Amino acid sequence: MTGRFAGRRALEAIKGCAAALVLGVNVLAIFLAMMPFALAKLCLPFAAVRKPIDRILNGLAETWIAVNGWWVGLVGRVRWEVQGVETLRRRGWYLLGSNHQSWVDILVLQKALTGRVPLLKFFLKRELMYVPFMGLAWWALDFPFMRRGGSFARDLAATRKSCERFREIPTSVINFLEGTRFTPEKRDAQGADFRHLLAPKVGGLAMALSVMGDRFRSYLDVTIVYPGGVPSFWDLLCGRMREVVVHVRSLELPALPKGSDIGSAAYRRQLSAWVDEVWRAKDRRIEQILAERAALPRAA
Numbered sequence: 001m002t003g004r005f006a007g008r009r010a011l012e013a014i015k016g017c018a019a020a021l022v023l024g025v026n027v028l029a030i031f032l033a034m035m036p037f038a039l040a041k042l043c044l045p046f047a048a049v050r051k052p053i054d055r056i057l058n059g060l061a062e063t064w065i066a067v068n069g070w071w072v073g074l075v076g077r078v079r080w081e082v083q084g085v086e087t088l089r090r091r092g093w094y095l096l097g098s099n100h101q102s103w104v105d106i107l108v109l110q111k112a113l114t115g116r117v118p119l120l121k122f123f124l125k126r127e128l129m130y131v132p133f134m135g136l137a138w139w140a141l142d143f144p145f146m147r148r149g150g151s152f153a154r155d156l157a158a159t160r161k162s163c164e165r166f167r168e169i170p171t172s173v174i175n176f177l178e179g180t181r182f183t184p185e186k187r188d189a190q191g192a193d194f195r196h197l198l199a200p201k202v203g204g205l206a207m208a209l210s211v212m213g214d215r216f217r218s219y220l221d222v223t224i225v226y227p228g229g230v231p232s233f234w235d236l237l238c239g240r241m242r243e244v245v246v247h248v249r250s251l252e253l254p255a256l257p258k259g260s261d262i263g264s265a266a267y268r269r270q271l272s273a274w275v276d277e278v279w280r281a282k283d284r285r286i287e288q289i290l291a292e293r294a295a296l297p298r299a300a
Contacts, residue, residue, distance in 0.1 A: 015075045016238035022071045023237070030064040031137060038140035054169070057140050058119050065110045072107065076239025080112070084248035088116045091170050093215045095208055095253070096120070097275075098222040099197055099282060100176040101230045104241065108224055109174065112246040117172045117220075123204055142166070144173065146207060167215055174222075175204045177275065196286040200279050202271045209271075213253065221249040223282050227293035245289055251278065 037053045037060075044050075072078060088094075094117050098109060110120060119141070126145045129135045139145075142165060166173075177200035180186065192199040209216075224246055231241040254274045 012238040012240065016234060019071050019075050019237040019239075023068065026064055026067045030060050031133065034060050034137055034140060038136050041140055042136075054142070061119055061141055062114055065114050068107055069111045072111070072236065072241075075237065076241060078241055079243040081243070081245045082112045082248075083246070084250070085113070085116050087250065088113075088220075088248070089217075090116065090118060092117065092217040093166075093170055093212070094118070094172045094218065094220050095205075095212075095216045096172060096174040096220040096222055097177050097200075097205065097278070098174065099182065099224055099286070100178050100180070101182045101224065101226070103181075103233045104231050104236045105176075105224055107236070108244055108246060109222065113172070113222075113248075118170045120172050120174050122174055123208065142169075142171075144211075146204070166212055171212075171215075173208055173212070175208060177201055177205060177279075179204075194279065194283045196290075197279055197283050200275050202268060202275050205275065206268060206271055209253065216253060219251045219253045221251055221278055221282065223247040223249075223285050223289075225286055225289045227290060243293075247285060247289070 034057055037056050041050055041053045041057075096109075096113075096117075098105065113120060121141070121143050123144050123146050124138060129139060129145050131138075144166070178198040179201045180198070182196070182198050187194065187198055190199050224244065226241070226244055228242045235241055254271060
């Protein structure tokens with residue numbers, strides 16, 4: 001039995017190394033393919049040039065996602081259950097909020113939602129724009145950069161400038177409200193009143209709504225559950241992830257106040273109360289999904 005287990009682990013390690021190699025080659029190949037178009041976009045900032053270039057860049061990003069989906073399916077049999085995506089539209093504006101447990105979440109979100117909504121964009125700290133090579137790639141794909149550390153009004157103005165083009169181009173912006181990956185230890189240290197989540201933070205959400213709130217079609221409350229246990233990225237590479245449930249709930253966003261009221265304490269309290277309700281419903285949903293899976297026969 002010990003020898004069989006060791007042999008299985010060795011095979012998984014080989015698969016993990018092969019998958020990591022494919023992932024690395026995929027990143028390098030797509031990055032190199034993007035660079036000529038990114039440089040053209042940087043040097044020729046004209047609408048007539050940017051529009052076809054943006055289509056090519058987004059296509060390359062979706063190719064990267066498709067290749068990742070291919071090797072994930074190749075290294076292991078993953079049972080995918082994706083709910084609530086039937087009414088989503090690729091030509092729409094969406095603000096997404098998701099729980100966060102592992103780096104695997106990003107690949108899961110991309111696989112579950114690519115083709116159903118516009119290419120997912122993550123708010124990034126402005127300092128990341130200057131990361132060699134990757135900063136140019138993120139800029140080329142129009143990832144929004146947020147400035148933080150000054151007054152809310154100054155940060156808002158800088159972030160709004162970063163997102164100007166999103167007002168004309170259908171966009172999906174995602175925000176991990178917990179701010180970090182969930183662990184029971186972090187939850188207990190916070191004293192968070194949830195079983196499966198950390199306390200949500202509304203700063204990034206308030207900024208996104210302040211910048212583009214009148215454009216977002218709806219808020220997509222995304223819940224990711226790993227019934228067999230939260231996988232590490234190495235688990236994913238080795239094919240140890242067996243099942244993932246992605247539940248999407250479309251919600252109406254809270255009313256957006258006018259002008260300076262966007263940064264007010266009153267609006268933050270209103271938004272915090274709304275997010276707290278969303279988060280409590282999410283915590284119950286995770287508990288329900290885990291209970292349903294635990295009740296299934298082992299052979300299933």
